[in-house]
Amino acid sequence: MEKLTIIKVGGKIVEEEATLHQLLDDFAALSGYKVLVHGGGRSATRLATRLGIESRMVNGRRITDAETLNVVTMVYGGLVNKNIVAGLQARGINALGLTGADVNVIRSQKRPVQEVDYGFVGDVKQVNAPLLADLIRKGIVPVMAPLTHDGEGHLLNTNADTIAGETAKALAGLFDVTLVYCFEKRGVLRDENDDESVIPTIRREEFRQLVAEGVIQGGMIPKLENSFQALDAGVAEVIITQASAIDGASGTHIR
Amino acid sequence: MEKLTIIKVGGKIVEEEATLHQLLDDFAALSGYKVLVHGGGRSATRLATRLGIESRMVNGRRITDAETLNVVTMVYGGLVNKNIVAGLQARGINALGLTGADVNVIRSQKRPVQEVDYGFVGDVKQVNAPLLADLIRKGIVPVMAPLTHDGEGHLLNTNADTIAGETAKALAGLFDVTLVYCFEKRGVLRDENDDESVIPTIRREEFRQLVAEGVIQGGMIPKLENSFQALDAGVAEVIITQASAIDGASGTHIR
Numbered sequence A, B: 001m002e003k004l005t006i007i008k009v010g011g012k013i014v015e016e017e018a019t020l021h022q023l024l025d026d027f028a029a030l031s032g033y034k035v036l037v038h039g040g041g042r043s044a045t046r047l048a049t050r051l052g053i054e055s056r057m058v059n060g061r062r063i064t065d066a067e068t069l070n071v072v073t074m075v076y077g078g079l080v081n082k083n084i085v086a087g088l089q090a091r092g093i094n095a096l097g098l099t100g101a102d103v104n105v106i107r108s109q110k111r112p113v114q115e116v117d118y119g120f121v122g123d124v125k126q127v128n129a130p131l132l133a134d135l136i137r138k139g140i141v142p143v144m145a146p147l148t149h150d151g152e153g154h155l156l157n158t159n160a161d162t163i164a165g166e167t168a169k170a171l172a173g174l175f176d177v178t179l180v181y182c183f184e185k186r187g188v189l190r191d192e193n194d195d196e197s198v199i200p201t202i203r204r205e206e207f208r209q210l211v212a213e214g215v216i217q218g219g220m221i222p223k224l225e226n227s228f229q230a231l232d233a234g235v236a237e238v239i240i241t242q243a244s245a246i247d248g249a250s251g252t253h254i255r
Helices: A013-015 A016-030 A041-050 A066-090 A130-139 A160-171 A204-212 A221-230 B011-015 B017-029 B041-050 B066-090 B129-135 B160-170 B205-210 B220-233
Strands: A003-009 A033-038 A095-098 A106-110 A121-127 A141-145 A147-149 A156-158 A176-183 A237-242 A253-254 B002-008 B033-038 B095-098 B106-112 B122-127 B139-145 B147-149 B155-157 B176-183 B239-243 B252-253
Touching: A013 A016, A013 A041, A013 A066, A013 A130, A013 A176, A016 A066, A016 B220, A033 A066, A033 A130, A033 A160, A033 B220, A041 A066, A066 A095, A066 A141, A066 A160, A066 B066, A066 B147, A066 B155, A106 A160, A121 A160, A121 B033, A121 B205, A130 A141, A141 A160, A147 B066, A156 A204, A156 B066, A160 A176, A176 A221, A204 A221, A221 A237, A253 B160, B002 B017, B002 B160, B011 B017, B011 B041, B011 B066, B017 B066, B017 B176, B017 B220, B033 B129, B033 B160, B041 B066, B041 B176, B066 B106, B066 B147, B066 B155, B122 B147, B129 B139, B129 B160, B139 B160, B160 B220, B176 B220, B205 B220, B220 B252
Parallel strands: A003 A033, A003 A176, A033 A141, A095 A141, A106 A147, A176 A237, B002 B033, B002 B176, B033 B139, B095 B139, B106 B147, B176 B239
Antiparallel strands: A106 A121, A147 A156, A237 A253, B106 B122, B147 B155, B239 B252
8 A cells, every 4th residue: 555644743833933844844855645734722822812712721622612613713724724735835745725624524523511511622423535535646735724524514623633543544444554643742751851761662562561650641641542543443653753753763653 | 618607705795694604505506516706804804903903905905914914814714714615515515615825726926016015915827727627527616715825835815806707717718607796786786876777788898888977987897897807718707796696697797
């Protein structure tokens, strides 16, 4: 199968001009088929603040009322997405910005209210893999915003890590998929105060051991659990690294 | 050649929920290949006001400084475009939201500073007609926001009438194109105070006569000049009508 690299980058990297330009240079230089999934949370919070809308987060997720949905639609679907697309076009990459609503790429359902009412937040139901594969094979590079739709006319806010993971799983039957999660650190660290202590490879048994030892904790646990789920679904490799290393040469490789 | 209808709707119609829903119902019901081009100026002005950014218009065009460019990118490319796309998907239309940057659909150049510095405003240089035609023939319905790009990484604000006209001209060699401009009135009126006085057909010689008589004046003159230019470039018909009549059965037909 042909190789496909799916890169997920967080808000911080795409929201500052210098780091965005470096990322776009690095992404443009990646060989083979590729997809970029981006966040934009910091810009959304900043815009919300300017508009006098309070940003409320629970378990790292944004409570999305109707006004907040408009904010993230503007920031993720407009400001961040279209600037990335224009920047990639300038680098010779035939980028196409997509929310889940565009060509029905990602259908979701509004998260049911349990302990928390997240509001207009969507859990992914279906990724339109054949259509995405068709675009990718034409040389088009999808740039995916963290927004989905319910098929009934409503946009829904959806976590960018989830968009990347679900897209990787859906495309795993059609490509040899590498999923790269970029974050602030060089990889999963053995010692959070030592940036050089990157764990180069984590297999499932090691993951259990590292959690038991308390080396891996907090938000890294669901990130790694999602990575193993992606591998179970046929994704070839998941890499957790810095945005400056999206070629996957360094970082933590989940296998 | 196969028929293609390009509908341009202004901000007012797409910015109010009731009129937007009616428009989406009507647009979904149109048979054959179709493209929707939308504005969003009122929402852009509203957001700018909330952000303390002054909206300055010259000759009906928005002066677009860097902050205003961000506002229109959020409103046109995000809020308005993605809500239309989600609304059309709910009606079984496989909509795809596009700015000019997406798959390099419309390349423009920043308007040179003459008497007025319009800022980040783009004049259309090239519409990627083969790519648009390819999408349309696949059953995809482009929903075009009034934003273009210069190919050097910059988004540019571009008038929605111009986007519609240039797209119609570019596709005229590939489809039998009808271009429908929707505005507040039922058509070009013989008496601006009488909504029933729609002129059903205007040919070039009649246009000159009506201008000479003072029946057609102000902003309607460039609208009609653009319509005749579209006809010169091979567009089959231009219709000026209300959003409630996008099937083209009424309104003013420019031939």
